[in-house]
Amino acid sequence: MAPTCPREVPERRTARRSRLGCRxxxxxxxxxxxxxxxxxxxxxxxxxxxxxxxxPDLQPIAADTGRPLVVRGKAELQPPISSAIWTSDEFISYQLNAKCQDFITRYLGRSLITPDDPNMIHVNRKLLGLAFAHPFLMHASLAVALTYDRYLKRPLSCARSLEVCYHWSQSTVLLNRRLREPIEAKDKDPVWGTAAALAILTFSSPDACTPEESWPLKSSDNFDLDWLRMINGKMALWHIVNPLRSDSLFRVMAATFADMYSPLPERGIDGIPRALAAMCLLNDSSTAKNNPYFYPAHAVSQTLDLPDNRVTTGQTQIFTRSIHGAFEDLLLNRDPVALLLLYLWYHKTSRSIWWIELRARVECPSICSYLRLYHKGNVAIQAFLPGGTLANRWN
Incomplete structure (x- = not known):
């Protein structure tokens, strides 16, 4: 069940990167x-x-992009002018320019992850207040807001802007420095909020601009499924910050976390569409131990028949949580059934979650093209793709 790319297909040569180049x-x-x-x-x-x-990494040349001022202590900070807006801690101070201030007003006072969720709006407003004392959170928030703004514009630009790269890089550097020290109680919510923002940025920012340049059509490299590694990195912080502790501002998201960790069936195919179960070679005796598609197929099936406006963030992450072990290896090896399960997840969740849509716009057609090119004889696979007999069943 793990066919590989036919030998006669030429591999695209990956450009060699300089070992002595700049960061x-x-x-x-x-x-x-x-x-x-x-x-x-x-x-x-x-x-x-x-x-x-x-x-610093990705330091803008233009003066009006708001360069950060790195200092050794508070005593060295220049007193801010009364009209300026700053975020600062004991290590760094950053003055927000006019565009950043506009984005705070326009985006960061609401929820960007799920705009209509009142709990997320509450969390986002609390995080906004914390961002002025935690620059790594402010930079991450601004990078997400800039990415969301790009998503709203038509036609959509595929390239990350200089501003997104700058804020993303600064947030990563500052968060890594903070994680090298003991995490205090006051830092737990900002750290979790920043990790979540960086995971969204990684997912919503594919390197490719076209399906032809995207995975799985492109040749393999070390960055395949990099978004999955970032999500796993975020979840590695769970036991350190415990977002459900009594004093956490994320406690109001308990229902979302419950959805994310809701148990999947231990045996059988109840809830999986018959055609999907047959394609995955699943039957009433199937388990996660004897079939690597077991959990992913169940996870995808939980959202297929839901109206788009009822697909929640927690439900979308049931599938990403199932990508590990043998199934992750199948995905990396471009197994056709694993790719189709990912395609079905993209196809459903991208209609309700904006940051999934940004990646799905290039990876969904790339997956379709790959399956049509290298597995055109697999009738069961082709039935699920656009134009197939099952393509409109879950639209």
Whole structure:
């Protein structure tokens, strides 16, 4: 059940990255030309080239993008002007420019993850207050807001903006520094909120702009399913911050977390559409131990017949939680059944969750093209794809 790409199919050659290139090019997964003091890619992207360790990652050249001021202590901070808006802690201070202030007013006072969820609106407003004392949370929040703004615009630009890259990078650097120290009680909610934002950013920002450049059509590299690793990294913090503790602002999301961790059946195919069960070789005696598709098929099936407006964030993550072990290996090896389960999940959840839609726009058609190109003889698979006999059943 784990067929691989036919041998006669030529593999696309992946560009070799320079080992001596600047950190900006490495972060952006590009080959650096190693020109000093500034490489051409950094100049064209509008950032300071950082061969030297004293230059921050993705530091904008333009002065009006709001450069962060890194300081050793509060005593060294310059007193802010009365009209300025700042986020700062004992290590860093960042003055928000006019665009960032506008985004706070327009987006960060509501919920960007699920806009109509009153619990998430409450959480987002609480996090906004914490962001002024935790720069890593402010940078992550601004990066998500900028990404959401890009999602709302038509036609949609596929490229990440300089501002998104800058805030994303700053948040990652600052959060990693914070995680190297003991986590205090006051930091638990900001850390969890930042980890969730970074997971959303990773998921909603595929490297490809077209289906032809996207996984699984493109050749394999170390970044396949990188969004899954980021989600698992976020969940690794669960026992450290415990979002359901009594004083956590995320406690109001208990129902969402309950959906995410709702148990799946231990045996059988109850709830799985007959055609899907047959394609996955599932029957009444199937379990997770004897069939790697068991949990993913059950997870996908829980949302297929729901109206789009009833698909919750918690329900979408039941499927991502099932991607591990043998099933994850099948996905990485482009197993056709595993790819189809991922396609069905994208096809359903992207209609209600905006950050899933951003990746699904390129990976859904890429999966379809791959399955049509390399598994066109598999009638059961083709029936689920657009134009197939089962394609409209869950639309």
């Amino acid at each position: 900006n090019c490495k972060l952006r997964k590009l080959k650096c030309d190693e020109e000093k003091p500034d490489c051409k890619r950094c100049i064209s992207f509008g950032v300071l080239c950082n061969f030297m360790s004293n230059i």
